[in-house]
Amino acid sequence: MIAQQISVKVFAREAAVDLSAFIPIFHRWIQEGRLPDHLLIDVADYAHVVDGPGVVLIGNEAHIGVDAERGPVGVIYNRKRDEPGELEPKLVEAARWALTAAQALEQDPAQVIHFRGDRLRVAIMSRRFGAADEATWAAARPAVEGLAKRLWPGAAVKYAPRVDAREAFAVDLESATAATLPELLARLG
Amino acid sequence: MSGSPFTWKERLGSRMAAPLAEEIDAFETLMTLRKQGKVDEKIFAETRLRRGIYGQRYDNGLRHDGVAQRTLAFPCGSLTKGPETVWDAPGMMRIKVPAGHLTCEQLDVIAELAEEYSDSILHISTRQNVQLHFVHIEDTPDLMRRLASVGITTREACGNSVRTVTACQFAGVCGDQAFDVTPYADALTWYLLGHKDTQDFGRKFKIAFSGCKPHPCGLANFHDIGAIAVVKDGKRGFEFYVGGGLGAVPHQAKLVEEFLPEEELLPMSQAVCRVFAKLGERKNRARARLKFVVQKLGLEEFRRQVREEREKIAPDERWTTYLDGIESKTDRPLRPGRPLEGAVTPELARFRATNTRPQPQPNYVVATIRLPLGDITATQTRQLTAIARKYTGDTIRLTVEQNLVLRWVSEADLPALHRELSAVGLGLADAGTIRDITSCPGTDTCKLGISASRGLAAELGHRLQARTIDNPDLDRLHIKASGCFNSCGQHHVADIGFLGVSRNVAGRRVSHFQLVVGGEWENNGGSYGLAIGAFPSKKIPEVVDRLTETWLRDREPGERLQAFIGRAGRAKIKAALDDLRHVPTYEEDRSFYTDWGDAREYTTGDQGVGECAGEVVTATEFGLAASEREVFEAQLHLEGGDANRAAQLAYRSMLSAARALVILQNFDISEEPDAIVGEFRTRYHDTKVFHDPFAGAKFATMLLHAHEKPLQAPDRDEAHRQIEEAQLFIEAAHACYQRIAPRVAAPAAS
Numbered sequence: 001m002i003a004q005q006i007s008v009k010v011f012a013r014e015a016a017v018d019l020s021a022f023i024p025i026f027h028r029w030i031q032e033g034r035l036p037d038h039l040l041i042d043v044a045d046y047a048h049v050v051d052g053p054g055v056v057l058i059g060n061e062a063h064i065g066v067d068a069e070r071g072p073v074g075v076i077y078n079r080k081r082d083e084p085g086e087l088e089p090k091l092v093e094a095a096r097w098a099l100t101a102a103q104a105l106e107q108d109p110a111q112v113i114h115f116r117g118d119r120l121r122v123a124i125m126s127r128r129f130g131a132a133d134e135a136t137w138a139a140a141r142p143a144v145e146g147l148a149k150r151l152w153p154g155a156a157v158k159y160a161p162r163v164d165a166r167e168a169f170a171v172d173l174e175s176a177t178a179a180t181l182p183e184l185l186a187r188l189g
Numbered sequence: 190m191s192g193s194p195f196t197w198k199e200r201l202g203s204r205m206a207a208p209l210a211e212e213i214d215a216f217e218t219l220m221t222l223r224k225q226g227k228v229d230e231k232i233f234a235e236t237r238l239r240r241g242i243y244g245q246r247y248d249n250g251l252r253h254d255g256v257a258q259r260t261l262a263f264p265c266g267s268l269t270k271g272p273e274t275v276w277d278a279p280g281m282m283r284i285k286v287p288a289g290h291l292t293c294e295q296l297d298v299i300a301e302l303a304e305e306y307s308d309s310i311l312h313i314s315t316r317q318n319v320q321l322h323f324v325h326i327e328d329t330p331d332l333m334r335r336l337a338s339v340g341i342t343t344r345e346a347c348g349n350s351v352r353t354v355t356a357c358q359f360a361g362v363c364g365d366q367a368f369d370v371t372p373y374a375d376a377l378t379w380y381l382l383g384h385k386d387t388q389d390f391g392r393k394f395k396i397a398f399s400g401c402k403p404h405p406c407g408l409a410n411f412h413d414i415g416a417i418a419v420v421k422d423g424k425r426g427f428e429f430y431v432g433g434g435l436g437a438v439p440h441q442a443k444l445v446e447e448f449l450p451e452e453e454l455l456p457m458s459q460a461v462c463r464v465f466a467k468l469g470e471r472k473n474r475a476r477a478r479l480k481f482v483v484q485k486l487g488l489e490e491f492r493r494q495v496r497e498e499r500e501k502i503a504p505d506e507r508w509t510t511y512l513d514g515i516e517s518k519t520d521r522p523l524r525p526g527r528p529l530e531g532a533v534t535p536e537l538a539r540f541r542a543t544n545t546r547p548q549p550q551p552n553y554v555v556a557t558i559r560l561p562l563g564d565i566t567a568t569q570t571r572q573l574t575a576i577a578r579k580y581t582g583d584t585i586r587l588t589v590e591q592n593l594v595l596r597w598v599s600e601a602d603l604p605a606l607h608r609e610l611s612a613v614g615l616g617l618a619d620a621g622t623i624r625d626i627t628s629c630p631g632t633d634t635c636k637l638g639i640s641a642s643r644g645l646a647a648e649l650g651h652r653l654q655a656r657t658i659d660n661p662d663l664d665r666l667h668i669k670a671s672g673c674f675n676s677c678g679q680h681h682v683a684d685i686g687f688l689g690v691s692r693n694v695a696g697r698r699v700s701h702f703q704l705v706v707g708g709e710w711e712n713n714g715g716s717y718g719l720a721i722g723a724f725p726s727k728k729i730p731e732v733v734d735r736l737t738e739t740w741l742r743d744r745e746p747g748e749r750l751q752a753f754i755g756r757a758g759r760a761k762i763k764a765a766l767d768d769l770r771h772v773p774t775y776e777e778d779r780s781f782y783t784d785w786g787d788a789r790e791y792t793t794g795d796q797g798v799g800e801c802a803g804e805v806v807t808a809t810e811f812g813l814a815a816s817e818r819e820v821f822e823a824q825l826h827l828e829g830g831d832a833n834r835a836a837q838l839a840y841r842s843m844l845s846a847a848r849a850l851v852i853l854q855n856f857d858i859s860e861e862p863d864a865i866v867g868e869f870r871t872r873y874h875d876t877k878v879f880h881d882p883f884a885g886a887k888f889a890t891m892l893l894h895a896h897e898k899p900l901q902a903p904d905r906d907e908a909h910r911q912i913e914e915a916q917l918f919i920e921a922a923h924a925c926y927q928r929i930a931p932r933v934a935a936p937a938a939s
Contacts, residue, residue, distance in 0.1 A: 001193075001194060002194050002195075005305055023786065023787070023788050024788035027254070027255060027787075027788040027789055028788075030252075030254050031254045031255065031256055039261060039262060039263065039264075041247060041252070041261060041279065042246070042247060042252070043787075043788075044308060044322070044323070044633065045633075045644070045647075045786045046308075046310060046564060047647075048561040048562055048564070048647045048650070048651075049310070049561065049564050049565070049566060049569075049614075050569075050614025050615075051566070051568070051569070051613075051614050052309075052310070052564070052566045052569075053308060053309050053310065053566065056308055058279065058308070058323050060263060060264070060277060060279075063308060063323070065308075069309075069566065069568060070568065080325065081325070125304050125305050126305055127301055127305065128194070128195065128197070166297060166571050167571070168301075168304060168305075
């Protein structure tokens, strides 16, 4: 199974945010080269689309967005270029970048968004991995659980996989214990 | 799908039509050759454009970040996919949707592609295409394969080719139509796709169909070919218009045939293409459209030339085979038509009033799904197809106003349909009203963009949505915005149009828009507006307010905006708006120095060379490039142990190179090997034109010999030799072309 185009979403504590606030933030990230190892290119504004991708920071390796698609609001890291290796390390890497972006947004002077430390959404957008069905979940589960163990060691974690064969695979993770973003990042190493 | 790894090529092999699959494989090979430096970047650029792979802003590797222009350090280094176009830079994939119709299955696949290769947004263009932005070129072969698996080709979506053939979205379900133009648009699409008479244009070529004259859905008046359905003495045909176009300076199409019988549609269109290929300008890109040929010749001479070409065209059964049973070739309802019953909510009432249009078939309507700025998410797309499968089936069409329609909606289903659409964010009313603003991508993604047309359209839409508009004449206005003078937003035919420009204010650049008024959307884009002044971008909402207030206050009873402007005079309108041209100083209000939806200080430094003009690549250059690709593929087969296939491809590559030269003198040469070799022998070998200055007839003989004595079950060595000879022959063909090309006129159709 080819696991590419990994996506991780970190959920916000706010129910809604002013998406326009992220346009200057993301432009500033481009000026500053805010995400190491990522070529940041441009900012795409889709705030006019209901439940759309919101505001997207377009990068060569990945896109980073603040969106409310399929609720709730959060920051999403969407890997675009293929990378080698097994699924679990890729999930960890994507989670690391999603949390890094979340931390950067949380620390931004604009103070427009803050994030939960107990919920994530993981998706594998490449249909070559599989659609959102039981078989794909069974194949992905060990790697997803591996990620969860690193993020929330010893905690009970609930998994809510998407089950719709028309969709890309995705699963929501919810831990019984929360952590701060720095803690989560430290656990990922 | 879970299980063993697979490639899309393997998985979809049997589901793609063989010609589509081969074309995609050929393009993928060309990508490999380009990365090896074996294909000229100009040829590669035009090839990828003709596969619908378009450049985007910043793909020259430079971007102004609001402080300074920066180099975007793409990993590919100096590798390019065209002149000044960096290989790794994100591009746009244009997906042709002939006549705007898509099945649910096709839309589901496009939704997947948007998620995997783009930013999860499907963008509907002003020519009924779907565009995916921020696509990496390495993803395009698989993207094309997945489209091909559901019968979609992106071939000739861009570049100097026949673009998407558009047709009104109500074709077949319109009470005013002469007849359903959809099968005619489809037939012309597939007839001209890849046709030899459409491969040597100096510029793009656009065709539109309308089922009737008065309504604007088809916009036949501003296309290179516009066909309006008419019935005369019980016979179907078309009013046949040519030479229309918007661009910087719009031209109305001219009526070249008052009644073109249906069986003449394909050959006459082909004849127009032949005239364009023969006489179209190639050096001056700004004057290379068909409209300039018509203007230069005059209509009478143009008509004469077209009719002359028509007589030369060999009959083709495809001109009429599609007409068999054509009246039955229309989409059908999924559910029985029943009247609407029960209470209607205010929201449904508004939706019904603005977004539905009765069909002549009783109890059916066409429902328009309004998409702000033409955008719909991948998730929404799947939700829409689920709704369509339930209520209407495969009746979805895209519109030139960047919306979607569902046809054959039973009136009785409207409440449930509207509820379900609203639940997924697709139930917006006000389609076709002043709130439904059309815009080109502008500075968001287009290299030619000067101002943020999308940002402006979003801002205007947002403000108008918040207003109560109870004047029906105001409600009916059309606002359109283009990011530059090239009018992809069709501002010329808007009641209130805007085109992006830039002004220098005390040494700083400030985004502006020219206000264009007097356009006519009705009557198939009946007339064009004129600009009356440039206003700072941040003042445009006030301009709209002031203009409409002036009109509503000073007009005669019932007077439409266009008539009011004609009567009041542009000078008066301009005077009424003059104070809005003022730009505060930078210190007074910095917001004027950024554009809508963009936090950076405004600059025009990111404008680049547009690819809508494509590259002028001759048919010979394309043919020689094809021969290079084929001989490369021969090597791959040899490496893979298939000597027979390798030898066959090597021979075919020689034929391709030979044909590329023959078409300089005989554009109509067939693909038959005997014909090609015969013509090559006569025109190039016997005349010694092909002779190498030092090696004489050596290389020409390689082709003649390969043709006269084809290899039978060659071993590896024999195949290897054939490949070597093919490479030498191709090099000799290049050298021959370089010797003779300055003296050769544009290919002439015989």
